Amino acid sequence: MSDICSRSYNRFRCDCPSLLIFRIGFGLAFLFYHGWGKLTGGPERWEGVGSAMEIFGIGFGHTFFGFLAAFAESIGGLMIALGLFYRPICAILAFTMFVAMLRHMITGQGSPAHAMKNLFVLVGLLPLGPGKYSLDALLSKKFSAKES
Numbered sequence: 001m002s003d004i005c006s007r008s009y010n011r012f013r014c015d016c017p018s019l020l021i022f023r024i025g026f027g028l029a030f031l032f033y034h035g036w037g038k039l040t041g042g043p044e045r046w047e048g049v050g051s052a053m054e055i056f057g058i059g060f061g062h063t064f065f066g067f068l069a070a071f072a073e074s075i076g077g078l079m080i081a082l083g084l085f086y087r088p089i090c091a092i093l094a095f096t097m098f099v100a101m102l103r104h105m106i107t108g109q110g111s112p113a114h115a116m117k118n119l120f121v122l123v124g125l126l127p128l129g130p131g132k133y134s135l136d137a138l139l140s141k142k143f144s145a146k147e148s
Contacts, residue, residue: 019131023080026121030077030093038070046070052103072096083134087126094122 038049043063050066058065073096076089097119104112130136 015132017133019128020083020133023083023130023134027077027079027081030080030118031074032077035070035072035074035077038066039074041070052099055099055102055106069096069099083130083136084139086130086134086136090122090126094119094126097122 038045046063046066048062048066049069050062050064052069053062053065072089072092076093079085079089080093097115100115101112101119104110104115
């Protein structure tokens with residue numbers, strides 16, 4: 001069994017199905033338990049979610065920022081499950097969880113624990129890559145075959 005760190009660089013490092021199973025569970029949980037209710041909640045819900053940006057001194061565009069967070073959590077969760085645009089999505093969701101964590105810590109409303117756990121999971125997944133069983137890997141193979 002080889003060590004991931006000792007291998008030469010490969011952006012699809014993990015070739016075991018465990019990452020696929022984890023990605024599907026984690027991504028669909030984001031879609032259904034975090035983002036979908038926010039995304040379908042409409043402008044009133046987006047306004048409330050987006051008001052978290054006030055912790056950074058941004059007092060405008062709450063509806064827009066709330067929609068971005070809802071979109072990131074729902075569509076981003078689906079894309080993690082599929083392994084499509086994996087690293088950018090992990091980074092966007094990590095930032096979203098960072099904002100959520102800070103909001104819970106500063107306002108005292110709810111616990112920051114869940115957002116913090118998700119933040120660290122996403123940061124940990126970022127360098128790992130989507131794995132061999134992902135749409136990113138499949139598309140990479142197709143594009144590299146066309147170039148040669």
